[in-house]
Amino acid sequence: MIWLPIGASLFSSNIGSGHFIGLAGTGAASGLAVGSFEFNAMFILLLLGWVFIPIYMSAGVYTMPEYLRKRFGGQRVRVYLACLALVLSVLTKISVDIYSGALFIELALGWNLYVAIVALLAITAIYTVAGGLAAVIYTDTLQTVIMLIGAFVLMVLSFQEVPYNELHVKYFQAVSNQTLKDPTTGCGYPREDAFNIFRDPKTSDLPWPGMVFGISISSIWYWCTDQVIVQRTLAAKSLAHAKGGCIFAALLKILPMFIIVFPGMVSRVLFPDEVACASPEACQAVCGSSTGCSNLAFPNLVLNIMPIGLRGLMLAVMLAALMSSLTSIFNSSSTIFTIDIYPRIRKHATETELMVVGRIFVLIMVGISILWIPIIQAAQGGRLFDYIQSITSYLSPPICAVFILAVTYHRTNENGAFAGLMVGLLAGAIRMILDFVYPAPYCGDNDTRPIAVQKLLSVHYLYFGIMLFGLTLIVTVIVSLVTAPLGNKYLIRLTWFTRHLKRSRDDLSMSYVDEETEENKTKDHEHEQHTVSRGRKVLDWFCGTGGQNAPEMSKQERYEQLLTMTDIKETKREKVILNLGAICVMCISVFFYAYFG
Secondary structure, eight states, X not given: OOHHHHHHHHHHHHSOHHHHHHHHHHHHHHOGGGGHHHHHHHHHHHHIIIXXXXXXXXXTOSSHHHHHHHHHOSSHHHHHHHHHHHHHHIIIIIHHHHHHHHHHHHHHHOOOHHXXXXXXXXXXXXXXXXXXXXXXXXXXXXXXXXXXXXXXXXHHHHHHHSOHHHHHHXXXXXXXXXXXXXXXXXXXXXXXXXXXXXXXXXXXXXXXXXXXXXXXXXXXXXXXXXXXXXXXXXXSSSHHHHHHHHHHHHHHTTHHIIIIIHHHHHHHHHOHHHHTOOSHHHHHHHHSOTTOOGGGHHHHHHHHHSOHHHHHHHHHHHHHHHHHHHXXXXXXXXXXXXXXXXXXXXXXXXXXXXXXXXXXXXXXXXXXXXXXXXHHHHGGGGOHHHHHHHHHHHHSHHHHHHHHHHHHOTTOOHHHHHHHHHHHHHHHHHHHHHHHHSOOOOTTXXXXXXXXXXXXXTSOHHHHHHHHHHHXXXXXXXXXXXXXXXXXXXXXXXXXXXXXXXXXXXXXXXXXXXXXXXXXXXXXXXXXXXXXXXXXXXXXHHHTOOOTTSOOOOHHHHHHHHHHHTOOOOOHHHHHHHHHXXXXXXXXXXXXXXXXX
């Protein structure tokens, strides 16, 4: 792939229906600070292109667990990371996107929530199963155009209803009638710092140290080590195109603040009784969730201020956002399962079996995600984006810490990485479980939770993410230092400092079992050359499992293909253009931080 579809695919894989619903809802509930997540991503995307992708490419890997297997050897870290990546896909991606997309369709068309879910999944599954990664990336490019056109139209209509200069006044007057009848509780009023990104470090909903450092930790996990995102950049025809895609995606990340967050704030001004409901009873009547209805901000805006034809366009936008994210997640989750987990269960699985099992596994993930939707509706005061970020802050910092040490510190070994991941998982899981078991009381209610739980949960989730990252870092380094180091011959082209080395690497990831598996795959492949039935041919064509008649590559052809795949050379002209582009992106991000700070 060249840089343009890669950048578009990075953006549309990230901006799903959960982003439209979640960003607009959080903007309506607490102001524009949530836009800082987008400005921060501009820096982290450059980190992906300039630090992580060169290492992944030179290592010649297809998945992130595969990289850790090559870097550390053994199976523990690879299998654990693969399993956790799939769990995070269910908790923060698939279930969120399904819920938010179906919520929009429920409001727009009057369908039952779960009927809408089934319809969405049926459409999405067809072209994901039939097309594979190439179809997903090209479709993402088209859907990015659709999303941006529709969102720009909605932004213009929103600012026609409430001009930008008036929004600074009217937002603070956007209070529901329920709140006005009982002003003593203080619930339902807009935040005084609604138009500031940098907020009080102790008392605010999004403290500025967490919004600078805590977000960066979660963002490094998401943009630099998550299979859904990295898989797109690994599809680049060269390192220069991978970097170009990162720059293009970073520039597109300017837009969500203006096309999603600000319209969400306008929605609160126009529909305060629905979007800004304050009491559990009122919210339950409005949207069926007693914790809040801010998630209605974006759908209400679309359905009430857009003319009939444009409503259809925005329905297409939401479907595009939903499907582009889901297809990316389905494809990447299937890749992780079939490459990193299933071969441990069945060592002699054929290529056809892996393709079919990967698609069946996606169906299982979807089922679990649907069962998780009621929990999403109640979490984090009903604010979808806060739910996503809190779960990420509980589970992703250990992964981020291990990857940073893997690419920068040669002394890190498998024992240290596994110990750090286990300690981090234990601490993060305890906090996450307590969050679900002891939800925060509604505004105005007494806090009846045990004192110890109150103290622990009073630490903001972004601060907790920073502490969890530090804990994992310390444990990983200490255990690595007191156990045997890896020899330098095993680290060639696997760290930042060895990425350009040309000599061959002793591969820790290859064992007798792996070699035996490869031999059996070859035998099974030869066995599959025999004539198959017409029904099987149709299935192979639809699922992409046909092609057994493709000619086998010789060892020399495989070697040449590997050289091409792991080549990270750049011309002097490419370096100058890309570095100037990266500097421009950073300057733009700093400007917006300062302007909205």
